[in-house]
Amino acid sequence: MEAHEAQVQLVPGDGPLPPVQQISIAVLVLIVIGGIYTAVHLPRHVPQGPTIALLIAAALLLAVNVALLARIEQFNWRVFRQVAGWVLLAYAVIAGMLEYVFVYDHTRGTQLLILTLMLVVFALDIPVLLGFSVARFQALDHSS
Amino acid sequence: MASIAEPVHAPPAARTAPARDFQIVPLVGLPVVAVVIGGLIAAIATNSLWALDFYHVAGGGLWTAIDLFLGLIIGPIMGTMSIPARVEFSTRLMPKMVLLMPTLVTMTLGSGFQLARLLGNLSANSPEHGWLVASYIVVGVMATIALGLLEPANIAVLFELRKPQPNGPRIERLMKVFIYTAGITGLMQVATLVIMTHVAAG
Numbered sequence: 437m438e439a440h441e442a443q444v445q446l447v448p449g450d451g452p453l454p455p456v457q458q459i460s461i462a463v464l465v466l467i468v469i470g471g472i473y474t475a476v477h478l479p480r481h482v483p484q485g486p487t488i489a490l491l492i493a494a495a496l497l498l499a500v501n502v503a504l505l506a507r508i509e510q511f512n513w514r515v516f517r518q519v520a521g522w523v524l525l526a527y528a529v530i531a532g533m534l535e536y537v538f539v540y541d542h543t544r545g546t547q548l549l550i551l552t553l554m555l556v557v558f559a560l561d562i563p564v565l566l567g568f569s570v571a572r573f574q575a576l577d578h579s580s
Numbered sequence: 581m582a583s584i585a586e587p588v589h590a591p592p593a594a595r596t597a598p599a600r601d602f603q604i605v606p607l608v609g610l611p612v613v614a615v616v617i618g619g620l621i622a623a624i625a626t627n628s629l630w631a632l633d634f635y636h637v638a639g640g641g642l643w644t645a646i647d648l649f650l651g652l653i654i655g656p657i658m659g660t661m662s663i664p665a666r667v668e669f670s671t672r673l674m675p676k677m678v679l680l681m682p683t684l685v686t687m688t689l690g691s692g693f694q695l696a697r698l699l700g701n702l703s704a705n706s707p708e709h710g711w712l713v714a715s716y717i718v719v720g721v722m723a724t725i726a727l728g729l730l731e732p733a734n735i736a737v738l739f740e741l742r743k744p745q746p747n748g749p750r751i752e753r754l755m756k757v758f759i760y761t762a763g764i765t766g767l768m769q770v771a772t773l774v775i776m777t778h779v780a781a782g
Contacts, residue, residue, distance in 0.1 A: 573736055
């Protein structure tokens, strides 16, 4: 990465920013609780009400987070895209591995769908979190 | 919203330092990671008890030891070092952690779940089920701390270090988050050690 340094660097990270990191952690907590709840019941039938509620709450928070992120006016989007893109690739591999284990262990039907969607939310949340955590401390990139 | 921008004040020590050129993700380590993950997939696919046990014990042991070592030994030492020395040390340590820790976590958790399934510990009728549920909760809390606080601080420090004028106080603040969270997860690993040795002893 080559930083585009101006004479005076402007970074948004030390000023007030929307609580993207906190919301990302909240999404993570909901997914982890859903994962633990599912793991506690496996290999028996997992009651779907709580896992669906946790999934919907996590997805809604993720959507709110993306909306908050998009409203930031001065932000180094080039660095955000760079970090989030590579992290997305890495977590797609990790989520893919977990999906493989679920399918391999004969998880099927609605339960597989819920777990898959939880993995999707997880694999989207972490890139947002890491991309934001890095880009907030980067000088504004006027080329983008 | 949130359009505040502030000038960066580099510390005197960092102001004259040349821009550091290093890889945030050490590419030379990627083939090693690919081999380790490939071995994990093979262990799960073949349900080899020995391979799953090896991955779980080796990965878990290294994960625990490194967390404890970082949090309880390296952390306090770094706290006594000058900022330029911390920057130099972090430049060499942190890229390796970017590859090492996620690989160890994937090794440990992936093989652990499959091992528990094979040994019947996942079943609610298993006498070890309660201990396993406790381990899920401990791992869940550790994963949240690691992914939510530790890893963002790690990556942010690396990007800061690559700037021609790294912000010393910011690096110090982020490194504190990294070291403290590594220490907390390290202490939680002690709980994991208690649970896992109990499960292994039956």
